[in-house]
Amino acid sequence: xxxxxxxxxxxxxxGGNPAGVVLDAxxxxxxxxxxxxxxxxxxxxxxxxxxxxxxMNVRYFSPGTEVPFCGHATIATAVAHADRYGVGDxxxxxxxxxxPVSTTVATDGSVVATLVSVPPRTESIxxxxxxxxxxxxxxxxxxxxxxxxxxxTYAGACHPVIAAxxxxxxxxxxxxxxxxxxxxxxxxxxxINMIRRESATVFHSRNAFPPGGVVEDPACGxxxxxxxxxxxxxxxxxxxxxxTVLQGHHMGRPxxxxxxxxxxxxxxxxxxxxxxxxxxxxxxxxxxxxxRSITEG
Numbered sequence: 367x368x369x370x371x372x373x374x375x376x377x378x379x380x381g382g383n384p385a386g387v388v389l390d391a392x393x394x395x396x397x398x399x400x401x402x403x404x405x406x407x408x409x410x411x412x413x414x415x416x417x418x419x420x421x422m423n424v425r426y427f428s429p430g431t432e433v434p435f436c437g438h439a440t441i442a443t444a445v446a447h448a449d450r451y452g453v454g455d456x457x458x459x460x461x462x463x464x465x466p467v468s469t470t471v472a473t474d475g476s477v478v479a480t481l482v483s484v485p486p487r488t489e490s491i492x493x494x495x496x497x498x499x500x501x502x503x504x505x506x507x508x509x510x511x512x513x514x515x516x517x518x519t520y521a522g523a524c525h526p527v528i529a530a531x532x533x534x535x536x537x538x539x540x541x542x543x544x545x546x547x548x549x550x551x552x553x554x555x556x557x558i559n560m561i562r563r564e565s566a567t568v569f570h571s572r573n574a575f576p577p578g579g580v581v582e583d584p585a586c587g588x589x590x591x592x593x594x595x596x597x598x599x600x601x602x603x604x605x606x607x608x609x610t611v612l613q614g615h616h617m618g619r620p621x622x623x624x625x626x627x628x629x630x631x632x633x634x635x636x637x638x639x640x641x642x643x644x645x646x647x648x649x650x651x652x653x654x655x656x657x658r659s660i661t662e663g
Contacts, residue, residue: 367391367402369411372442375585375613375621375639377476382614382621383585384644385442386411389450396425396432403427409580412439414447417459424458428578433556435462435522437481437587437623437637444469444479445641453477462522465634476640481587483521483634486595491518491526495553499526502546503558503574509535514563514602519592521635523556525573527589527596529563536562537616539572539582547576559589564612566603569593571613584614585621587637594627594635605629 367388376382386406391399391413403411407429415423424443426436444456448469458465463484472478491499496516500506505528510516514529530536539560550558557573564570571593573586583589590611597603607627614621626636 367394369402369406370446371406371408371644372446372641373644374438374442374445374641375587375623376619377640377642379642379644381584381619382641383438383583383619384408385436385439385641387439387443387446388413389443389447391415391425399425399427400432404429409575409578409583410436410439412436412443414443420455421457421459424460426460428575428580430579431577433523433578435460435465435484435588437522437589437591438583438585438639440465440467440481441479441587441637441639442641444481445477448477448479449643460522465522472640476642478638478640480636480638481591482636483588483591483595485632485634486519486521486592486599488596488599489518489520491516495526496528498549499528499558502549503539503541503560505530505535511563514561515600517596517600518555519559519589519596521588521591521595523588523592524554525557525559525586525589525592526555527559527561527593529561531562533562533570536560536570536572539574539616541574543576543581546574550577557583557586557589559586559593561593567607568610568612570615571611572616573613582617584617584619585623585639586613587623587639590623590625591635591637594625598627598631603627
């Protein structure tokens with residue numbers, strides 16, 4: 367397979383969240399895709415089966431599992447497609463549903479991609495689930511921001527969102543990979559979205575992703591979309607709104623995600639970002655090793 371490598375939500379190959387992109391995976395089965403994703407070693411690799419006229423089937427594999435939808439790999443795939451075929455409108459057919467994606471050229475010449483998520487959902491989290499989650503993460507109830515209540519969010523994949531009251535709590539991330547992976551697998555959670563609100567529209571985020579064999583994602587567009595749905599559902603933001611989600615800084619791979627939240631409760635959430643190619647360098651190989659489950663975090 368021709369595997370392209372892009373860093374999403376950044377204009378620097380050493381920042382953002384790296385993704386593998388296969389623009390034509392026609393004929394490959396799930397076993398082959400999983401093997402390629404494991405070899406690439408990034409948190410996600412997207413596999414495209416072109417359908418013609420801008421429509422494509424897309425599947426997302428991490429080193430450890432297949433996920434129904436991945437935001438950063440969608441942005442990376444759209445930019446890679448634009449780099450090869452030109453900008454325009456695309457339609458991704460994913461296991462989570464249909465995701466419209468558009469690409470444009472910014473004034474600085476970079477390609478910018480915007481996806482529109484499937485309609486988001488926000489659901490309650492039980493006291494037992496929250497207690498188990500906090501225990502594994504080493505958080506206590508007093509670490510939480512009472513203005514942003516814990517919930518399970520969805521915009522293509524499920525992400526519990528828990529908000530830290532202080533930056534020091536968000537900065538200190540240590541957990542047992544196997545224990546958290548088992549908890550998440552039991553409840554069908556894809557990542558854990560740990561956030562801190564800096565201002566009305568600026569959020570800091572960290573996303574643990576042990577089910578995928580990854581300690582942490584430097585950027586998670588699916589979780590950012592779900593966060594937008596959460597804020598709208600709980601009426602925690604004035605609408606319409608555009609958020610800035612800052613992620614990856616704690617890992618040394620800063621990412622910037624733009625999230626647009628429309629007023630209509632049935633509408634999907636828009637996620638916008640750039641992506642740039644990653645060249646084959648020792649830095650890339652070191653990064654792949656860092657993101658694999660063999661790392662200690």
